Amino acid sequence: MTFLNDLIEPFVRFQFMRNSLLAIILVGSVCATIGVYVVLRRMAFIGDALAHTVLPGIVFAYFNGISLFIGAVVAGLLTAFGIGWLSRRDTLREDTAIGIMFTFMFALGILLMSTARSFRDFTHILFGNILGVTPSDLTLIAIVAVIVLGTLALFHKEFELTSFDPIHAQVIGLRADRLRYGLLILLALTVVTAIQAVGVVLTSAMLVTPAATASLLTNRLPRMMLIAVGVAISSGVIGLYASYRYNVASGAAIVLACTLFFGLAWLGRILMRRLQRA
Amino acid sequence: MPFTRTRIFTVFICAALLAVLALPVTRSTAQTPLKVVATFSILGDLVANVAADKVDLKVLVGAGSDTHTYEPSPADSATLSDAALIFEIGAEFESWLDALVESSGAKGTRIVLTEGLELLKFDEHDDADDMHKGGEGDKDEGEDHDGEHEHGEFDPHVWHDVSLTIKMVERIRDALVAADAENADAYMLNAAAYIIELGLLDADLLFAAEELPEARRTLITTHDTFAYFGARYGFAVDSALGATTEAADPSAGEIAALIERVKAANVPAIFADNVSNPRLMEQIAREAGVSLAPPLFTDALGEAGSEGESYLKMMRYNMQTIVEALSK
Numbered sequence: 001m002t003f004l005n006d007l008i009e010p011f012v013r014f015q016f017m018r019n020s021l022l023a024i025i026l027v028g029s030v031c032a033t034i035g036v037y038v039v040l041r042r043m044a045f046i047g048d049a050l051a052h053t054v055l056p057g058i059v060f061a062y063f064n065g066i067s068l069f070i071g072a073v074v075a076g077l078l079t080a081f082g083i084g085w086l087s088r089r090d091t092l093r094e095d096t097a098i099g100i101m102f103t104f105m106f107a108l109g110i111l112l113m114s115t116a117r118s119f120r121d122f123t124h125i126l127f128g129n130i131l132g133v134t135p136s137d138l139t140l141i142a143i144v145a146v147i148v149l150g151t152l153a154l155f156h157k158e159f160e161l162t163s164f165d166p167i168h169a170q171v172i173g174l175r176a177d178r179l180r181y182g183l184l185i186l187l188a189l190t191v192v193t194a195i196q197a198v199g200v201v202l203t204s205a206m207l208v209t210p211a212a213t214a215s216l217l218t219n220r221l222p223r224m225m226l227i228a229v230g231v232a233i234s235s236g237v238i239g240l241y242a243s244y245r246y247n248v249a250s251g252a253a254i255v256l257a258c259t260l261f262f263g264l265a266w267l268g269r270i271l272m273r274r275l276q277r278a
Numbered sequence: 279m280p281f282t283r284t285r286i287f288t289v290f291i292c293a294a295l296l297a298v299l300a301l302p303v304t305r306s307t308a309q310t311p312l313k314v315v316a317t318f319s320i321l322g323d324l325v326a327n328v329a330a331d332k333v334d335l336k337v338l339v340g341a342g343s344d345t346h347t348y349e350p351s352p353a354d355s356a357t358l359s360d361a362a363l364i365f366e367i368g369a370e371f372e373s374w375l376d377a378l379v380e381s382s383g384a385k386g387t388r389i390v391l392t393e394g395l396e397l398l399k400f401d402e403h404d405d406a407d408d409m410h411k412g413g414e415g416d417k418d419e420g421e422d423h424d425g426e427h428e429h430g431e432f433d434p435h436v437w438h439d440v441s442l443t444i445k446m447v448e449r450i451r452d453a454l455v456a457a458d459a460e461n462a463d464a465y466m467l468n469a470a471a472y473i474i475e476l477g478l479l480d481a482d483l484l485f486a487a488e489e490l491p492e493a494r495r496t497l498i499t500t501h502d503t504f505a506y507f508g509a510r511y512g513f514a515v516d517s518a519l520g521a522t523t524e525a526a527d528p529s530a531g532e533i534a535a536l537i538e539r540v541k542a543a544n545v546p547a548i549f550a551d552n553v554s555n556p557r558l559m560e561q562i563a564r565e566a567g568v569s570l571a572p573p574l575f576t577d578a579l580g581e582a583g584s585e586g587e588s589y590l591k592m593m594r595y596n597m598q599t600i601v602e603a604l605s606k
Contacts (some may be wrong), residue, residue: 132558247529
């Protein structure tokens with residue numbers, strides 16, 4: 001019992017710990033769920049890429065006095081359309097399209113930035129920290145969570161088929177390109193909202209590692225999503241607690257907890273194979 | 279020989295080339311002012327006040343920009359390689375400067391303004407009992423404990439103590455006089471006038487701080503930038519993120535400890551600055567039930583037309599904001 005008290009003490013005592021916990025639960029759920037598609041479609045770098053492609057949007061918004069978040073969302077959506085368009089009908093692989101859009105948009109941002117005499121690190125103005133999450137951030141993530149999870153639930157059959165078996169999907173007449181655009185738009189919304197609330201590294205990690213962990217343990221999509229969300233939320237709780245108790249960086253602690261889960265799943269899989277062979 | 283289009287074109291090109299070649303010759307007959315570089319906005323303002331219109335002054339890191347996270351451009355390299363004098367704060371404040379000087383092949387004299395000043399060391403700030411009055415014997419203790427800041431051992435933010443700024447202005451004056459004897463009189467005169475203004479500023483700040491009851495003189499900011507200010511004007515200082523202005527990833531434990539210290543210090547307000555994201559300070563203020571004062575100017579001047587567009591204005595604005603926020 002004392003252990004349990006010890007565990008919940010920081011969350012009872014501090015509002016900021018409760019905000020951080022809620023933020024990581026929301027961000028973790030959305031990122032881990034959509035992350036399953038990210039992992040299946042081999043576009044693991046989309047998170048990091050989107051975090052860079054928002055730069056021109058932020059700089060433009062800053063110069064014109066518009067909300068930085070709006071600027072970032074617009075740039076994120078443009079990136080999504082760009083990637084979707086470049087990789088339509090398999091002209092280019094998605095990861096190549098991501099690479100091209102990522103460097104193009106980032107360079108555009110740098111160029112815009114260099115036109116201003118006074119240099120600012122614009123990304124630092126927008127990017128958040130898990131410990132600095134505000135109530136309005138929480139509302140925003142919650143809204144995006146509802147939109148993203150709702151859309152994924154509504155079209156889960158279509159997304160599942162185009163991700164697992166694109167050729168079969170084509171044969172039965174699914175509009176793979178449209179679904180790709182849809183997924184990219186959802187990703188852009190998720191990533192932009194998540195980075196302004198909790199930062200880049202945490203967002204990228206939440207998008208890939210929990211889903212990768214789950215993909216080692218099961219082949220069934222709904223179960224994979226549930227496991228991924230479980231891993232994301234558990235790492236969030238463990239990481240935040242460790243950050244409080246042992247005075248270590250919070251974002252890093254959460255990512256490491258997540259990687260630990262992945263390592264365990266990896267080991268588990270090896271052991272299972274050994275047992276099956278024996 | 280017919281005048282073909284090509285021929286006319288060739289003549290035109292030759293004429294243009296000659297004109298371009300002639301340009302530098304005609305220019306060099308005019309007397310060129312001394313080329314001077316200051317690394318960042320605040321230093322630029324000090325140099326400008328001494329040099330006035332006698333030099334060609336370029337400032338690398340402009341107003342509202344963070345010198346720590348600055349990324350130099352090729353234009354900066356060109357600027358540096360032309361400069362006869364390079365004014366810098368030193369103490370690893372401009373961590374990118376050594377590489378830039380080397381790569382640009384700059385031959386100018388570097389004047390490190392923190393040299394010869396008695397510098398404070400950075401010290402630890404994550405124990406509940408270490409909120410300290412500056413200048414009370416902590417000059418040589420503590421050390422760079424978390425290894426995450428860009429700075430070296432010593433705190434470079436000397437300009438927050440006006441008496442130290444006066445010493446820097448004297449060095450700027452001496453360097454300009456040595457490099458450009460022709461305009462020595464102007465430099466001496468400008469510096470003398472500016473030092474009088476700075477002396478008045480210093481006195482005003484000392485008086486303004488006296489308005490606050492001693493128990494209220496606690497300054498809690500985003501970064502460790504006010505140690506010299508605290509030492510000179512009698513404030514205890516504490517910060518959320520330590521010395522770095524990088525996108526730091528603090529620990530929940532440190533933030534919790536700071537919230538407890540803010541509550542214990544019984545201050546009505548804490549402060550954000552003009553070069554970093556205020557979210558973390560907002561969170562801490564909300565949690566500790568204190569207000570977050572308007573941002574102070576710490577590592578850069580404000581944009582032209584703002585309350586912090588010059589060093590004199592910035593220092594007055596900072597003190598006024600602090601006194602107002604802490605006397606509520």
